[in-house]
Amino acid sequence: MTWNPRQLAQQTGRTFVITGANSGIGREAARDLVARGAHVVLAVRDTRKGEQAKASFSGPGTSAVHELDLADLDSVAAFAKGVSAEHESLNALVCNAGVMGxxxxxxxxxxxxxxxxxxLGHAALVTALWPLLHSGGGRVVLVSSIAARGGRLSADTTREQLVAPSPYVGQAVYANTKQANLLFAQELHRRAGKAGSPVSAVACHPGVSDTALFTRQLSERGVGFLNPVARAVMKVALQSAHAGALPTLRALDHSTPSGAFVGPSAVGQMRGKPELLDVYSTAKDPAVAARLWELTEEILGAPLPV
Ligand SMILES: NC(=O)c1ccc[n+]([C@@H]2O[C@H](COP(=O)([O-])OP(=O)(O)OC[C@H]3O[C@@H](n4cnc5c(N)ncnc54)[C@H](OP(=O)(O)O)[C@@H]3O)[C@@H](O)[C@H]2O)c1
Structure with a gap:
């Protein structure tokens, strides 16, 4: 059924955490929620960029910038401690931040x-914020990708393949991370349901959207001088970051059931309105999800929340 952003109610009095909220899809989702009256914690690794994003939002809602580097588990713990000191409950955690290639x-x-x-950083964050999510009957949203279709994680995946893949092929590793997001959302949904937890879990993907995800790669490869051309092409060829944020917003809408997967369905799922999609075959097997869960606990050295 077609969903319209107008269906997402006013969010006054509700509190959200969005990782990577200073840029692209996370920033557009945060902007929308603040405009609907929510309080949004902008979880960013560069607080200067976070303050710039915050300054670009218009109320009636509010936002606050908190430092979070998902590539450092100590930073994840410190972030969760700070948020827990300020909030007793959360309505949703959007695991949006990401790097590609x-x-x-x-x-x-x-x-x-x-x-x-x-x-891994997001799994640790979900665990650390679980008490707040539990008391808020909250939702975890995992932002995956159509790249998840190419993920190769299996029931035989080893710890080494997750933390030190060799040979390293950037795009193949990215596909595995996005498959992991989708598998994790499915497993979280199943386990929370079995445990009678009020927390729900939904995955989404933004199609292919005009954000810094692609230009960042050029910079890291030392060809950042191509960025102006790439940006001009992307502006024409890809859907906007705002359109890319709509699946996240639909995933947050309580008319979207726990366990759902939301994304555009047009042009090979690259663009269009957010729809409820079939979970990709790479993320359907509970044995693969259980293996990822087990490995994640082993690597993090602590149990996941449910
Ligand atoms: N754009 C697309 O077409 C597309 C397609 C499929 C999936 N996605 C997914 O959408 C999500 C958002 O990406 P985007 O397209 O909006 O790209 P983006 O504009 O590059 O945003 C990525 C965000 O992640 C943050 N980030 C990166 N590493 C981090 C870390 N270690 N700790 C905390 N934050 C970190 C970035 O912070 P800095 O600004 O400080 O680097 C930035 O805020 C990602 O999960 C991506 O995989 C995007």
């Missing part, structure tokens, strides 16, 4: 950067 880099804990940021 680039050279092989590692997190503060020595895990491959893309998996460390896109999946």
């Amino acid at each position: 680039g050279p092989q880099l590692f997190t503060a804990q020595g895990h491959e950067r893309q998996m460390g940021t896109n999946h």
